[in-house]
Amino acid sequence: MTVPVGFQTRYFHTTSASDYPQIVREGNLLTIPCFITEETREDESVNYTFYAATIPYRGQDYSDYDKCVLKSWSDLRAFFYGPVEAQNEMRDDHKWEAHRQAVRTWFPKYEGEVNLAVARFNQIKASFWAIVDDALAEMGETRESLPAYFTAEDMIEFATGKMTATKITKYEMQFMVVSHNLSANDRNWAELFDA
Numbered sequence: 001m002t003v004p005v006g007f008q009t010r011y012f013h014t015t016s017a018s019d020y021p022q023i024v025r026e027g028n029l030l031t032i033p034c035f036i037t038e039e040t041r042e043d044e045s046v047n048y049t050f051y052a053a054t055i056p057y058r059g060q061d062y063s064d065y066d067k068c069v070l071k072s073w074s075d076l077r078a079f080f081y082g083p084v085e086a087q088n089e090m091r092d093d094h095k096w097e098a099h100r101q102a103v104r105t106w107f108p109k110y111e112g113e114v115n116l117a118v119a120r121f122n123q124i125k126a127s128f129w130a131i132v133d134d135a136l137a138e139m140g141e142t143r144e145s146l147p148a149y150f151t152a153e154d155m156i157e158f159a160t161g162k163m164t165a166t167k168i169t170k171y172e173m174q175f176m177v178v179s180h181n182l183s184a185n186d187r188n189w190a191e192l193f194d195a
Contacts, residue, residue, distance in 0.1 A: 003035045004106050005194050006098030011086040015052045018045065023062040030057045032069065032076065034106075053079045069107065076107045097186040098194070117185065124181045128192050131174045138163055149193050152179065 003009055015021075021033035033050040040046055055075035060068045069076065080103045081087060090096035105115040135155065136142055139162040146158070152175035159168050182188060 002037065004102040006095075006102040006191070007035075007080075007106075008082075008086075008090055008095055008099045011082045011090075012051050012080070014049050017048050017050075019048070021048055021050050021052075023065060023068055025057055025062055028057050030055055030060065030062055030068070030072070032062075032072065034069075034076070034080070051080075055079055070111060073107045073109050077103050080107070094188045094190070098191055120185055121187050121191070124178060124185065124187070125192050127181075128175075128178045131171065131178065135159060135163075135171050138167060149190070151189065152176075 015033070021036060023033070024031045032053045032055065033048075034053050036048055036050040038046060038048055053076055055072055055078075058072075058075075060071045062068045081100065082090075087096060090099055101115060101118050101121070105118050108115075132143070132146075132155065136145065139159060141162075147154070150158075152172070155175065156168055156172055159171065178192075179189065182191075
């Protein structure tokens with residue numbers, strides 16, 4: 001498993017183990033290993049790194065990992081949303097919505113649940129890159145001509161002298177729509193550049 005895009009790892013501590021981690025019950029608590037990654041060391045030994053989510057035991061069948069995680073969706077979301085202080089800092093950094101949606105997607109209420117907020121954001125992101133690619137094609141350029149991150153204003157400045165003022169105005173309007181859609185969905189421009 002990999003940590004989903006948008007998940008703010010800096011607010012959570014990882015745990016390591018040489019054996020594959022299992023769900024552990026201690027009284028009325030379950031510790032569920034999440035986002036497990038496997039690493040082979042130079043000496044050929046295996047190390048597992050994961051986030052240990054401690055949640056209430058509510059009678060879940062913890063012998064079946066997938067069923068237990070599915071039954072525990074609400075408590076796992078609450079755990080990975082993090083404490084209020086972390087949530088507030090994520091909001092200040094404009095990272096909260098991406099983090100929240102990553103958690104909601106990873107821990108669905110039921111098997112096959114589609115996170116519509118993520119689907120909308122992915123459409124906005126695809127629209128943005130289609131606009132960028134269209135503008136670059138009109139200028140005879142490629143994405144390699146652009147920096148790793150740029151604003152709409154940077155893109156318009158890049159286009160100045162390479163396309164007509166009318167076409168530049170067309171792209172300005174399209175970038176404004178993207179910006180508005182991001183804002184309406186509590187997302188931000190920087191997220192368009194996340195892998």
